[in-house]
Amino acid sequence: MKVLFLTIALSLFSILQAEESTSSGKVWEGTYHINAVVADKEIPEDKRPKSLAPITFTLLNDGNLEASLTFRNNGKCQEIKAKLEKTDIPNEFTVDEGRHHVSIIKTSVSDSWILFSESEFDGKQIKLAKLLGPDTEVNPEALKEYQEFIKEKGFNEERIISPKQEEACIPEHA
Template identity: 55%
Template sequence: MKVLFLTLALSLFSILQAQESSSSEEQFEGTYFVKAIVADNEFPGKKKPKDMSPLTVTQLSDGNLEVKFTSNKYGRCKEIKLKLEKTSQPGIFSADEGKRQVLIEKTSVKDHWIILCEGELHGMQIRIAKLVGPDAEDNPKAFEEYKKFVSLKGFKQEKIDFPIQVEACTPEHD
């Protein structure tokens, strides 16, 4: 569960970072689907998530970002909420008390962003790059830009995965 949470958290942090780096006419805010994901190392512990719910990104009044998504593990739905704190560098956010950095970069395709998360996960350094967009549909142009980006950052293109898009579940309140 921690691996899934951290993976999703890193994704959310990345998304939030993109919002700050965008122009005023197109901000990184709203609902986004993870269309592709790649990591430079194997996910510690359990396997990486095969399915993902949409991410909801909200820009806070202080310039930080809040990212929310749900996780359905062992039949229990949990809402995960992350805060990405803006840094002095445009497009870069920090999370988890500075243990992770998230770079959010706009693609040339409307409402498509690349999120690069770097940091520690279960005592290991890991980098994860995600392509997110406003719907679950494939966009070949955005994917080509993503492939070029991950290649320039040293990721292996053959490790790119395409998560199954699932609807957000409704958390149970105990």
């Protein structure tokens, strides 16, 4: 399950760079909730996220971003942090030395994004599409755009996971 959280988290790290590159240089940091996730492959029930905490993005001095996600694993709070690397292609990014590729699609809804990623999960290539928003409740208009997007990309709508929203926990080392 930790690998799935990592895969989801890594693909989400690019959201702030998209805003930076699309809004006249405006840079913002913030917290986003994962309102929906879909994969192109069946994810076993025991590896699906039952709930997800929000993801926090922080601008680094070098112009890249750091994203952090906390989650509970065996009763302990764990944190994943990753650096989001800019690429030469607008709205496309890499994480983990290029092993994860992410594209960001802005919806017509303020602060709602579709993140499309290609990475590896359990030794196999996997494509994921996630809907992020500023609130725990999904915006119906953003969800409609997300559903249209995943249809266009060939995802099975029946595989959409709407994870329960949980509060961020505080790791022991913090």
